[in-house]
Amino acid sequence: MAQLPKHFLWGGALAANQFEGGYNQGGKGLSVIDVMTAGTHHQPRQITQNIDSNHYYPNHEGIDFYHRYQEDIALFADMHLKCLRTSIAWTRIFPNGDEATPNEEGLRFYDNVIDELLKHHIEPVITLSHFEMPLHLAQHYGGFRNRKVVEAFVKFAEVVFKRYKNKVKYWVTFNEINNQMDTHNPIFLWTNAGVLLEAHENHEEVLYQVAHHQLIASALAVKVGKTINPEFKIGNMISHIPIYPYSCHPKDIMEAEINNRLRFFFPDVQVRGYYPNYAKKMFTKKHIDIGWLEGDEAILAQGTVDFIGFSYYMSTTVKHANTTRNAYNKIYGSLPTSIDNPYVEKSDWGWAIDPIGLRYTLNTLYNRYQIPLFIVENGLGAIDELDENGDIHDDYRIDYLKQHIEATIQAVDDDGVEVMGYTPWGIIDSVSFTTGEMKKRYGLIHVDRDNSGHGTLKRTKKKSFYWYKNVIDSNGENLG
Ligand code: BG6
Secondary structure, X not given: OOOOOOOOEEEEEOOHHHHOOOOOOOOOOOEHHHHEOOOOOOOOXXXXXXOOOOOOOHHHOOXXXXXXXXXXXXXXXXXXXXXXXXXXXXXXXXXXXXOOOOOHHHHHHHHHHHHHHHHOOOEEEEXXXXXXXXXXXXXXXXXXXXXXXXXXXXXXXHHHHHHOOOOOOEEEEEOOOOHHHOOOOOHHHHHHHOOOOOOOOOHHHHHHHHHHHXXXXXXXXXXXHHHHOOOOEEEEEEEOOOEEEOOOXXXXXXXXXXXXXXHHHHHHHHHHOOOOHHHHHHHHHOOOOOOOOOOHHHHHHHOOOOEEEEEOOOOEEEOOOOOOOOHHHHOOOOOOOEEXXXXXEEOOOOOEEOHHHHHHHHHHHHHHHOOOEEEEEOOOOEOOOOOOOOOOOOHHHHHHHHHHHHHHHHHHHOOOOOEEEEOOEOOEOOOOOOOOOOOOEOOOEEEOOOOOOOOOOOEEEOHHHHXXXXXXXXXXXXXX
């Protein structure tokens, strides 16, 4: 029988901005996502810069975890989760980001949440930055364009590291640090870095300057964290969408190889502690000044991560000289030369469903870096219907998760990859990041709320809830 490690961290993943709500309570300041409207699959979310009463902002109330955390954590405990990955909203701790002292009420909220998790023997896995940068830092400092924001981030990290040094062991610095390089939709760069590109600028240069500042911020946070508690395990987090060549044409192979650097650029620095040669070459050839300061070399070298956290939802395929610009090119994670992969199905939102791609990813990342991997997001965004009894038979979600868990087990058991855990995204329904919809549901627990914010917020266990509980109890042996 295939085996996973005994202490495998089975859990669920969430982010403060998508499920907490209480956007202006407990002294919380506005974050970059608080000025993002709802969108749809076909209509992108807008960034309004302030709150405009003509718009609806779904993250403001989320699913109201802020007031229901005890009830929700009891449900997670009932599912037998061993860990919960969530974030600490930066704006609850530093409402504007540049205050001298933290907001005690915000810290008290997380004291309560973390204590409640520990009471139920659920290990907290905390992301420091998951689309929650204070709006003030974006508007007055230019977000991560500005090195001062590095200091603000490290100060925030230090405060929470100290507060939870005996309660939280697993930390993640920046969520999907690489997705901001995808500029087809401004929300990625805005939410990750608090930056909007100006038409007249050299976009590539700005992107790499911002990236450099975040890499420095991540490394400094790791260093500070280790001084506070050397037992901390601090990881990075990337969105990994493997890029396949469309054919065995050597030009397709090269197209995929070169594009895959977009996936590896951040972990190359965060794991190895220095910039890879392909990046240095590119900076020189394109005259890109990343804003390197004396001492950065040591910072990067001293702040390498303990594990790689990554999200895996799909793969993408590229074809050299592909000029067919169609809707597919605009799917999140796709590239200008992306093309439909005829061998995989797609979700209702056009994301390729490819469990083998997860085994492939685990092998690729492990063989490249040889440090433990943590699948901190994976899941299926789908429309759920309640039957006449109010039950949800989400067999499609069970199928999706089952196939991805099987792929993980193969990677561990057959390929020898070190995997720390698996936390499916949106363990309870929450607001979709890319579209702001509620109807794009990932949860194993249903929440009665619609795209316009109507509904009772009642929680209902889906069929997948019971299925996952069995998976956890059998450490992955009973996949149904
Ligand atoms: C990742 C994010 O991009 O994917 C999450 O880290 C997000 O915040 C998840 O919710 C799924 O994306 P979406 O747009 O379907 O919610």
